[in-house]
């Protein structure tokens with residue numbers, strides 16, 4: 001796949017902010033596109049082996065993140081991004097500080113036996129950029145390479161206010177998207193045959209299937225539109241999976257509901273502005289790596 005920027009290299013800067021939408025497995029109803037903390041993490045359990053590819057020798061393990069010592073930021077939203085040098089961003093989501101703490105899981109969010117970074121941002125002024133002069137707060141942890149075996153990797157973080165990576169790269173640069181996460185607009189066109197029906201969409205990385213945005217909408221005038229704050233990892237071919245719920249049962253039924261699949265173009269955005277992408281009613285039922293679109297849409301995070 002293409003030109004992913006090495007985020008640790010000089011000149012490939014890193015910043016961020018954000019809101020996340022974790023995939024809402026089997027979510028029925030609710031039409032919003034972005035819910036920070038929309039809890040419903042999809043359990044990988046039960047999905048293993050449902051699709052060919054990589055499962056027999058999993059390259060990725062779940063990562064549990066437990067944060068403490070954040071009392072100074074009570075009630076604030078924290079964007080956490082994790083990435084490896086080899087696979088890029090492997091997870092990103094927001095959490096709300098409650099009782100000085102928060103915790104969540106990155107499904108398949110740790111690249112086994114690799115050094116991996118965790119970086120986080122409290123975007124005090126809400127502009128989506130990292131600027132400590134504006135009161136933003138960052139933190140950083142390098143997870144040293146380990147193989148957790150069949151277990152998840154448990155990682156604890158504290159409000160350490162670190163703002164440079166282990167390679168001394170400033171993670172807080174107001175001129176760059178934090179953690180490489182940019183906003184994305186995804187517009188559907190050519191869906192006239194489905195006017196009035198409900199469409200479900202998610203966008204994810206092919207590396208480990210991490211979902212960076214998901215939502216539902218009603219097809220109107222042959223189209224629909226989603227906006228996912230911090231839902232795109234710049235420079236990457238990012239997958240976009242769609243199904244139109246033709247039978248209206250809230251889940252993707254192969255052969256009945258209409259699926260689509262495409263990927264972003266991995267261009268190099270030169271300015272910090274939402275990336276615009278389109279999806280069409282192309283009736284594709286598998287991803288480029290042969291994951292079944294319905295299987296993924298129904299909540300199974302399938303590793304490539």
Ligand SMILES: [Ca+2]
Nearest residue numbers: 127129131136
């Ligand atoms: Ca900011």
Ligand SMILES: [Ca+2]
Nearest residue numbers: 249250251253
């Ligand atoms: Ca259906």
